[in-house]
Amino acid sequence: MQKALVAGIAVGIICSFMGTFLVLRRYSLFGDGIAHVAFGGISVGLFLGVFPLWTAFIVSIFGGLGLQKLRQSTKISGDSAVAVVLVSGLAVGVILVSSSGGFSVDLFSFLFGSILLISNEDTIMILAISAGIIATLTLLQKQFLHLTFNEEQAKLGGLRTTLLNYAFVVLASITVVTSMRLVGILLISALIVVPNITAMMFGKGFKKTVFISMGIAVISVVSGILVSYSFNVAPSGTIVVIAVGILVGTLILKSTGLLQKVDIKTPSKISHNS
Numbered sequence: 001m002q003k004a005l006v007a008g009i010a011v012g013i014i015c016s017f018m019g020t021f022l023v024l025r026r027y028s029l030f031g032d033g034i035a036h037v038a039f040g041g042i043s044v045g046l047f048l049g050v051f052p053l054w055t056a057f058i059v060s061i062f063g064g065l066g067l068q069k070l071r072q073s074t075k076i077s078g079d080s081a082v083a084v085v086l087v088s089g090l091a092v093g094v095i096l097v098s099s100s101g102g103f104s105v106d107l108f109s110f111l112f113g114s115i116l117l118i119s120n121e122d123t124i125m126i127l128a129i130s131a132g133i134i135a136t137l138t139l140l141q142k143q144f145l146h147l148t149f150n151e152e153q154a155k156l157g158g159l160r161t162t163l164l165n166y167a168f169v170v171l172a173s174i175t176v177v178t179s180m181r182l183v184g185i186l187l188i189s190a191l192i193v194v195p196n197i198t199a200m201m202f203g204k205g206f207k208k209t210v211f212i213s214m215g216i217a218v219i220s221v222v223s224g225i226l227v228s229y230s231f232n233v234a235p236s237g238t239i240v241v242i243a244v245g246i247l248v249g250t251l252i253l254k255s256t257g258l259l260q261k262v263d264i265k266t267p268s269k270i271s272h273n274s
Contacts, residue, residue, distance in 0.1 A: 003123045004115045004225050010130040011182045012217035018175045019192035020210050024148045032189035033082035034176040037063035037089030039185050042110050043096035056177050064173035113184035113236030129178045183236040190240040198247045
């Protein structure tokens with residue numbers, strides 16, 4: 001439980017931080033697409049008999065870079081590019097799983113999460129990677145914000161937009177793979193998107209939105225792990241249900257006028273406030 005809580009809090013923080021940029025860039029399904037690519041990477045690892053997380057990292061990073069290249073070179077929209085990458089990774093994974101004799105216990109743990117079963121080595125790895133992601137996002141926060149709200153203006157301002165876009169995709173891919181042990185491949189997108197949608201309803205500036213999102217993610221993770229342990233249910237599903245419950249509660253408060261009414265469809269307000 002101690003390892004699960006520590007690792008879960010770290011994952012909740014990096015998912016909410018990275019998710020803010022993804023949601024504002026209309027890349028809400030990026031996490032889902034990369035998670036399915038990671039499924040192909042995990043299948044490769046299990047098929048070859050190597051540690052599946054390493055192959056998942058490698059395949060996911062290349063998948064994310066391919067997604068970015070596909071979007072830039074062919075002018076395919078972001079959601080369409082994600083869909084292409086998603087089905088490709090899923091198809092490769094299904095082929096390899098069927099070739100290796102079907103689903104195994106290890107594969108199910110990655111599909112649905114296994115935060116209560118992580119080892120000391122897994123916990124250390126998650127903490128180290130989380131610290132690196134938070135440090136990098138904090139260091140490049142202004143550059144990523146320029147890309148998020150006006151990529152053309154950022155390019156005219158002298159930013160190396162292509163390199164920054166690739167760096168962002170790599171960070172997002174690493175975040176997704178690192179978070180799979182918490183909520184699994186099938187639910188990772190929810191942990192990235194739901195806390196940020198909830199946080200944006202408060203209509204605060206970018207930094208405050210990030211901190212609100214982190215708070216919602218951490219509350220969802222901690223309470224989800226404790227509830228799942230007490231009632232012997234899956235922690236991944238419990239975490240997501242609690243996060244969605246917070247979202248629904250926020251919507252109710254907003255509809256009754258207790259929250260300031262804001263238009264969450266236009267991220268320019270967040271940019272203006274920040």
